[in-house]
Amino acid sequence: MPDGAPTKKPRGRPRSQGGEGTTVQALDRGLMLLTALAQADGQTLSDLSLRLGLPASTAHRLLTTLQKHGFAAFDDAGQEWSIGLEAYRTGAAFLRRANVVAASQDAMRQLRETVGETANLAVPDGPDVIFVAQVESHHPIRAFFRPGTRTPMYASGIGKALLATMPRKAAEALLRRSGIAGFTPNTKTTPDALFADLA
DSSP, X not given: OOTTOOOOOOOSSOXXXXXXXXXXXXXXXXXXXXHHHHHSSSBOHHHHHHHHTOOHHHHHHHHHHHHHTTSEEEETTTTEEEEOHHHHHHHHHHHHHHOHHHHHHHHHHHHHHHHSSOEEEEXXXXXXXXXXXXXXXXXXXXXXXOTTOEEEGGGSHHHHHHHXXXXXXXXXXXXXXXXXXXXXXXXXOSHHHHHHHHO
């Protein structure tokens, strides 16, 4: 490089070779499988295979690879697969970076004492929210959301609180991605009803 020529910064991704937006199929399938493991405790190979539309042999190879790295665990007695400890350690890195859980604890406890109900913390992810922390109420009957639970914004109190702060066009764009399906008799399933509720 000639003297005085500007130095180039290392790139975060390779130059486009015409394959912009392409994915690695094995990694894509592995991540789908990891997501499926996180959604329910203890699933058989055949259940996972049917759920994801994968041949059992492919699903098994992916699962054993995830197991090798600690992202999946296998119970010999029940012949069931579940999420591994390394998945928790990896996911916890997001919370360390965001530091959102630690920063929210005092506010969540104060909210619980003020309203007498469970306080939840969730982060937006596209048209959904993902619950990351909870401070439970003292009532014997209370809602419980396991950390990592995903739900559409329009179908949860915390999601609607987020939608209510957005410009209407931005909220409508998210709702077009998710649709508005009924989860309970109280779910607002029309735009007019939902936006009246948000207002």
